[in-house]
Amino acid sequence: MDEGLNPDRPPGRRPDWRSRRSLATLGLLGALAGTLLGLTGLNDRFNARRQAEPPERVLYLPRGDSLKFMCLGYDGIAADLIWIRSVMYVGRRMRDRDRKYEWLEKLYRVTTDLDPHWREPYRVGAILLSALPQDDERAMNLLRRGLERNPADWQMAYQAAKLNMLRGRNREALKWLNLISRTMPGHTPVVEATATRLRLEHHDYPEALRGAAMSLRSGPGEIMRAVDVSNYREALARLLATDLSEWSRRYRDSTGHPAANLGELLQTRFGRAGGGGRAASVREHLYMRLARLTGPEVAVELARALPADPYGMEFRLRVDGEVSSQGMDRLELFRLIQSLNVHLGNFARIRGRPAGSLDELQGYFLDLYRTNQLTPGMAGLLGRPPRLPAHPSGDPAGWSKVPLVDGLLKMPPGPTVEEMRSAPLAMPSGSGGDAAGAARAPARAGAASR
Amino acid sequence: MISRVLALALNTFREAVRDRVLYLLLVVGLAAVAFSRILGGLSVGDPLHVVADTGLTAVSLLGVMISIFVGTGLIYKEIDKRTVYTILSKPVRRGEFILGKYLGLVLTALVCMAVLSAGFLAYFPLQGGKVNWPLAAALVASMVEVGVIISVAVMFSSASTPILSAVFTSIVFAAGRLSYWIPDFMESLTRMKTGGGGLQAVLQVLYYITPNLRIFDLRDHAVNAVAMPVAGDLALRALYGACYAAVMLICATLVFRRRRF
Numbered sequence: 001m002d003e004g005l006n007p008d009r010p011p012g013r014r015p016d017w018r019s020r021r022s023l024a025t026l027g028l029l030g031a032l033a034g035t036l037l038g039l040t041g042l043n044d045r046f047n048a049r050r051q052a053e054p055p056e057r058v059l060y061l062p063r064g065d066s067l068k069f070m071c072l073g074y075d076g077i078a079a080d081l082i083w084i085r086s087v088m089y090v091g092r093r094m095r096d097r098d099r100k101y102e103w104l105e106k107l108y109r110v111t112t113d114l115d116p117h118w119r120e121p122y123r124v125g126a127i128l129l130s131a132l133p134q135d136d137e138r139a140m141n142l143l144r145r146g147l148e149r150n151p152a153d154w155q156m157a158y159q160a161a162k163l164n165m166l167r168g169r170n171r172e173a174l175k176w177l178n179l180i181s182r183t184m185p186g187h188t189p190v191v192e193a194t195a196t197r198l199r200l201e202h203h204d205y206p207e208a209l210r211g212a213a214m215s216l217r218s219g220p221g222e223i224m225r226a227v228d229v230s231n232y233r234e235a236l237a238r239l240l241a242t243d244l245s246e247w248s249r250r251y252r253d254s255t256g257h258p259a260a261n262l263g264e265l266l267q268t269r270f271g272r273a274g275g276g277g278r279a280a281s282v283r284e285h286l287y288m289r290l291a292r293l294t295g296p297e298v299a300v301e302l303a304r305a306l307p308a309d310p311y312g313m314e315f316r317l318r319v320d321g322e323v324s325s326q327g328m329d330r331l332e333l334f335r336l337i338q339s340l341n342v343h344l345g346n347f348a349r350i351r352g353r354p355a356g357s358l359d360e361l362q363g364y365f366l367d368l369y370r371t372n373q374l375t376p377g378m379a380g381l382l383g384r385p386p387r388l389p390a391h392p393s394g395d396p397a398g399w400s401k402v403p404l405v406d407g408l409l410k411m412p413p414g415p416t417v418e419e420m421r422s423a424p425l426a427m428p429s430g431s432g433g434d435a436a437g438a439a440r441a442p443a444r445a446g447a448a449s450r
Numbered sequence: 451m452i453s454r455v456l457a458l459a460l461n462t463f464r465e466a467v468r469d470r471v472l473y474l475l476l477v478v479g480l481a482a483v484a485f486s487r488i489l490g491g492l493s494v495g496d497p498l499h500v501v502a503d504t505g506l507t508a509v510s511l512l513g514v515m516i517s518i519f520v521g522t523g524l525i526y527k528e529i530d531k532r533t534v535y536t537i538l539s540k541p542v543r544r545g546e547f548i549l550g551k552y553l554g555l556v557l558t559a560l561v562c563m564a565v566l567s568a569g570f571l572a573y574f575p576l577q578g579g580k581v582n583w584p585l586a587a588a589l590v591a592s593m594v595e596v597g598v599i600i601s602v603a604v605m606f607s608s609a610s611t612p613i614l615s616a617v618f619t620s621i622v623f624a625a626g627r628l629s630y631w632i633p634d635f636m637e638s639l640t641r642m643k644t645g646g647g648g649l650q651a652v653l654q655v656l657y658y659i660t661p662n663l664r665i666f667d668l669r670d671h672a673v674n675a676v677a678m679p680v681a682g683d684l685a686l687r688a689l690y691g692a693c694y695a696a697v698m699l700i701c702a703t704l705v706f707r708r709r710r711f
Contacts, residue, residue, distance in 0.1 A: 073627040074510075076503040076669050084492045084500070117674035120495035 064113020354407020
């Protein structure tokens with residue numbers, strides 16, 4: 001209705017129905033604003049209540065196989081959503097004081113049941129289960145289940161090995177690494193290098209040498225090659241020292257006196273264990289053993305180089321009849337000196353003067369022990385009560401030959417660590433052939449062996 | 451005959467693309483694909499797994515929705531609006547009518563799925579993913595699956611009302627997605643020595659008459675890098691889909707021929 005058509009309405013005033021409509025609109029807008037405010041408040045209230053709820057109520061989940069049935073084949077997206085839920089669950093529980101993760105394993109189980117070939121939940125789930133609730137058994141079970149469903153996934157087995165290594169269960173870790181080596185092609189050279197390291201720690205030198213040789217033969221990248229070469233040298237040095245010690249004992253048992261020197265020992269002929277076959281010299285016996293581990297062409301070079309050790313130094317026949325690698329001993333001495341120098345530095349800082357002798361350092365260690373200040377790292381190196389570690393050469397007067405200059409130990413004269421680690425050595429190469437690219441043993445060592 | 455079927459198919463396509471539900475489904479699908487990046491960001495490890503899963507699921511669900519919501523009313527609408535009289539009064543056989551309707555809807559669904567797939571395949575590399583053969587094969591397999599579901603929808607649509615057709619098609623879809631469980635269930639029954647021979651026979655029949663839709667699910671191969679089946683195996687799966695659709699269309703024709711207008 002037009003306002004000009006109403007003769008009763010005074011001019012300049014709005015009709016009643018319009019003002020009523022405006023009022024109604026205002027009222028509605030007010031109600032809308034009020035309702036919205038109320039909704040916001042209620043929403044916050046519900047959200048706060050939900051957050052305060054124990055996760056058991058929030059996290060009710062059916063079993064994976066039941067859920068698979070309900071998803072009608074869209075189990076992949078369901079697995080993704082539950083995986084994201086597990087991430088949120090971890091985030092939320094990490095903020096809690098008690099940090100309980102009692103539903104974490106179930107979330108991973110449901111995720112992996114829904115999408116059994118998705119590798120991430122097994123790997124990441126095992127890390128989190130092991131790190132947060134520190135439930136190693138469940139972490140390992142998750143990985144085992146993952147490997148049952150994805151038998152070729154070496155990364156999962158490597159994860160299992162790493163978890164065991166973190167907990168100091170190296171023997172168990174080695175089993176997983178061996179499983180990868182034997183049954184899972186396509187793994188990176190890191191696996192072999194780690195396995196070799198663990199074998200060395202467990203004194204399984206033949207397998208360590210075989211692994212390192214195999215790894216070198218596979219032609220690893222530049223960085224891994226340096227690791228493999230280092231492992232190869234150490235495995236070879238330790239294997240030969242152990243074997244030569246064994247032959248030295250056999251020599252003493254058969255002759256009644258120790259060998260005069262290593263040259264004599266290497267020339268001595270022994271029959272095979274068990275009495276069969278023709279007698280062969282110790283050098284030939286060692287060649288046959290090395291040939292099985294590194295290949296015949298490399299083995300012949302290595303055997304010819306004896307008594308040179310893999311570090312460009314020589315094996316040494318001790319007075320007790322044991323054989324050690326001078327290179328290994330020197331490297332070990334280098335490591336010990338580095339550790340002890342840290343403590344000598346601390347001594348100088350605390351006492352305000354450098355140590356005058358190693359006896360003073362020993363006294364300092366004992367003081368720390370008595371006052372309960374010995375750290376676990378120091379206790380690992382020195383023992384309880386602390387004692388200076390034995391000299392690697394086995395010489396009781398060995399430490400007296402190490403010079404102490406300005407309160408710090410210095411390496412005795414001889415080749416540097418770098419020189420020892422780059423000493424020429426016959427080793428398998430990546431081109432396939434055993435001797436291809438093999439560095440020639442030093443002429444000095446060859447001459448000595450001849 | 452082919453020209454008549456093609457004319458019917460093209461008209462069905464033109465009619466279907468005018469349906470606004472189609473565009474709504476497509477927009478929802480595209481939004482889901484775009485949203486997958488956020489979901490992937492919340493995940494730990496491999497966010498691309500979530501993006502790929504969401505994309506493949508969106509394409510498959512879009513096709514299934516179109517089959518059920520558009521397919522089930524396809525024949526009924528023609529009867530209800532009496533346009534079927536105009537068509538059948540011309541020299542068009544009932545079988546040709548059914549086939550034309552089916553092909554028209556398959557074309558509609560394929561175009562929609564292709565648009566969403568193209569969106570997904572363009573979006574996936576932007577997130578750092580790699581478009582490869584298994585991913586493309588999984589998308590194509592979804593399309594074959596939709597072809598089978600549409601044939602079921604057309605069959606029910608020729609015999610019943612849209613609501614009942616939608617219900618029956620949904621049941622067949624669910625049964626088809628889960629039919630691979632039937633042999634396991636029968637084995638459990640045998641092991642537990644429960645369920646007589648009658649139940650076993652019913653389950654056996656059910657297993658053979660429901661479409662085995664699981665064979666068109668190549669998600670695991672595309673997303674988790676599980677080795678793809680060989681080309682011959684994929685061709686056999688496609689042949690299975692074609693045969694099943696043919697059986698459904700023959701049934702639809704038989705039912706439609708008995709209807710009197």
